[in-house]
Amino acid sequence: MNKIIELLPQIATAFGQTFYMMFFTLTIAALLGIPLGTYLYLIRPGSLMQKPRLYIVLDAMVNIVRSFPFLILLVAIIPFTRFIIGTSLGTTAVIVPLTICATPDFARLIEQVLLEVNRGVIEMAEAAGAGTYQIIWKVLYREARSGMVCSATLICVNFISYSTVAGLVGGGGIGDFAIRYGYYRYQPEVMVFTVILIILLVQAIQTTGRIIAQKLDKRI
Amino acid sequence: MMIRLVEIKKTYQTSSGPLQVLDSVSVHIKAGEIFGFIGFSGAGKSTLLRCINLLEKPDSGAVFVDGENLTALTKKELLGRRQKIGMVFQHYNLLQNATAFDNAAFPLAIARVPKAERRERVLQSLETVDLSDKAGDYPSKLSGGQKQRVAIARAIVTKPKILLCDEPTSALDPQTTRSILQYLKRINKELGITIVLVTHEMDAVRSICSRVAVMETGRLIETLDMSKELQPPQTGLARFLFASGAGI
Ligand SMILES: Nc1ncnc2c1ncn2[C@@H]1O[C@H](COP(=O)(O)OP(=O)(O)OP(=O)(O)O)[C@@H](O)[C@H]1O
Ligand SMILES: [Mg+2]
Numbered sequence: 091m092n093k094i095i096e097l098l099p100q101i102a103t104a105f106g107q108t109f110y111m112m113f114f115t116l117t118i119a120a121l122l123g124i125p126l127g128t129y130l131y132l133i134r135p136g137s138l139m140q141k142p143r144l145y146i147v148l149d150a151m152v153n154i155v156r157s158f159p160f161l162i163l164l165v166a167i168i169p170f171t172r173f174i175i176g177t178s179l180g181t182t183a184v185i186v187p188l189t190i191c192a193t194p195d196f197a198r199l200i201e202q203v204l205l206e207v208n209r210g211v212i213e214m215a216e217a218a219g220a221g222t223y224q225i226i227w228k229v230l231y232r233e234a235r236s237g238m239v240c241s242a243t244l245i246c247v248n249f250i251s252y253s254t255v256a257g258l259v260g261g262g263g264i265g266d267f268a269i270r271y272g273y274y275r276y277q278p279e280v281m282v283f284t285v286i287l288i289i290l291l292v293q294a295i296q297t298t299g300r301i302i303a304q305k306l307d308k309r310i
Numbered sequence: 311m312m313i314r315l316v317e318i319k320k321t322y323q324t325s326s327g328p329l330q331v332l333d334s335v336s337v338h339i340k341a342g343e344i345f346g347f348i349g350f351s352g353a354g355k356s357t358l359l360r361c362i363n364l365l366e367k368p369d370s371g372a373v374f375v376d377g378e379n380l381t382a383l384t385k386k387e388l389l390g391r392r393q394k395i396g397m398v399f400q401h402y403n404l405l406q407n408a409t410a411f412d413n414a415a416f417p418l419a420i421a422r423v424p425k426a427e428r429r430e431r432v433l434q435s436l437e438t439v440d441l442s443d444k445a446g447d448y449p450s451k452l453s454g455g456q457k458q459r460v461a462i463a464r465a466i467v468t469k470p471k472i473l474l475c476d477e478p479t480s481a482l483d484p485q486t487t488r489s490i491l492q493y494l495k496r497i498n499k500e501l502g503i504t505i506v507l508v509t510h511e512m513d514a515v516r517s518i519c520s521r522v523a524v525m526e527t528g529r530l531i532e533t534l535d536m537s538k539e540l541q542p543p544q545t546g547l548a549r550f551l552f553a554s555g556a557g558i
Contacts, residue, residue: 214403217363217474218417219392228419232407308448309406 127200184261203237243299349525396465455486
């Protein structure tokens with residue numbers, strides 16, 4: 091118990107690092123993933139702007155990035171990370187591989203959620219003279235909004251798990267802390283304590299996501 | 311002449327080969343009438359109706375609305391024309407995450423009508439279908455008949471000249487069906503909106519249509535004037551429809 095109290099400041103720092111990484115990773119992943127997912131939806135065969143060949147290419151690219159084990163992705167893109175951030179080490183640098191990992195996941199989830207939107211409503215919008223942009227903003231995102239929040243929640247929870255690997259390049263964060271103290275230094279009580287904190291964090295994210303999604307959903 | 315369809319042809323490529331759904335269909339629909347299309351399932355009624363606002367592009371033929379050839383317009387011009395043609399669907403097609411008010415306001419938002427102007431027009435539209443008290447409700451809280459009335463309010467909110475209805479009562483019970491048909495009739499009379507009604511139900515045709523076209527496998531086989539009493543149907547199918555009364 092004393093050990094934990096001793097380490098509290100470092101745990102707080104680790105949490106701070108986790109939130110720092112999470113904020114930037116999710117913001118960038120959303121800014122890239124939502125348009126990409128929407129575009130995938132739009133160019134699917136039979137959809138509003140169908141481009142079957144381009145779809146096959148983008149679809150395959152998304153699958154390829156998604157199937158990379160995160161650890162390998164992290165190492166493989168070190169030169170790219172160095173190019174963007176100036177270094178491949180540290181909390182900021184690890185945001186690059188985390189974002190690259192989260193974006194295609196996010197895009198795929200968004201595509202799936204948009205596919206759930208009733209075709210009839212889209213047809214109604216077309217009959218009302220809506221252009222593609224209007225359909226995206228006034229129909230697709232409106233009808234799919236609670237599913238989009240669920241997708242973001244899932245990406246957020248996945249992120250916690252991926253970010254544990256961040257320690258490998260000096261990224262820090264709560265997952266890295268759990269591994270360093272609990273595993274490498276063999277302090278089981280510290281590990282148990284941090285794991286409980288992580289569980290609570292995941293619970294909090296999940297609950298917040300669910301509440302927002304329910305608030306937005308008027309279907310029932 | 312409000313709507314003139316000229317030699318409309320449409321063939322779908324299906325897994326079992328080409329399927330001709332519309333075979334040189336020509337129709338004239340007059341301003342102010344309620345024109346029905348009736349026929350068995352798969353006859354091509356919906357496809358033909360969707361050709362009027364070009365949701366479906368005919369392979370050949372021309373669509374004239376109010377004297378203008380819609381098939382000759384650019385994509386952008388076409389979107390503008392569609393804003394002036396209301397459409398009502400069998401399954402209502404309401405936005406689930408929008409209130410009755412916002413659903414009815416949807417075409418105005420699409421047409422970029424200023425927000426200040428929208429409110430009054432939406433309330434007036436909801437008033438026409440006696441739903442003023444439901445403006446704040448989401449579709450999940452409404453009955454089928456109320457949903458269809460919201461959809462009708464939405465379809466007339468832009469003050470269109472034409473209302474296209476694809477089986478607007480097929481998902482409703484007989485009593486609600488009658489009420490919806492009466493709203494359509496009133497809209498036609500009081501607002502002077504030309505209505506095109508696709509239906510399975512002979513009753514619907516009898517109660518509100520001025521003329522009806524009978525369709526069979528992509529062809530218009532007969533057009534009957536409902537106001538001329540006892541004009542005898544010429545074709546077998548038309549005779550069957552008129553005799554069976556209740557519908558098909
Ligand atoms: N997008 C499509 N691709 C292939 N075939 C289609 C398509 N849309 C319609 N069809 C076919 O065209 C034919 C006519 O369809 P349509 O929906 O116009 O019939 P309908 O008279 O409205 O029938 P219902 O009363 O069942 O609504 C049907 O055989 C249908 O299977
Ligand atoms: Mg149909």
